[in-house]
Amino acid sequence: DVKVTQSSRYLVKRTGEKVFLECVQDMDHENMFWYRQDPGLGLRLIYFSYDVKMKEKGDIPEGYSVSREKKERFSLILESASTNQTSMYLCASRPTRLLTQYFGPGTRLLVL
């Protein structure tokens, strides 16, 4: 079974704080993704990575950055959290040979 884990299920941060969301997958997948999920909007892609140290912007990268130093780990960074970044954040991974993405349990982030 594919296992994608996220470091926290719930996080509460203050405006202006630097926030790190961590994602780890154990299936040696080349591709990893960060989405945010908001009611009525579905999932929107923030960033993805197709290899170590490689990244590409998704649809809504503003206010976010990412880091992929190791194949199994993909970090999402909010340099200076703002209240409009309160959301559910979902990490996913997939192997290059398959099209299906596998998701982690999500992190609910509240920025006060």
Next chain:
Amino acid sequence: AQKVTQAQTEISVVEKEDVTLDCVYETRDTTYYLFWYKQPPSGELVFLIRRNSFDEQNEISGRYSWNFQKSTSSFNFTITASQVVDSAVYFCALGKAAGNKLTFGGGTRVLVKP
């Protein structure tokens, strides 16, 4: 640009009723893929099915069935004899043949009452 529309935001049914979730998509690609995911209250999206644009055969898996109609750009999902455990948010998604991007619909929340 790709787009996925799930017009039903919430559906409420009584256990054992059938429920159909609509998904309409827009794409200019000739080769593409369609997905359904289930998100139970625990939050993790669970993969249900993937279809490619060349395969319009309907599919049945237990109580789940999918109706893909290219002529109407729809990929609808039916749960037969619904159960309380089917309560979740269901997402339809569209993917390109090449590349990593999935475009998700807004989701349909299904509530199955005992």
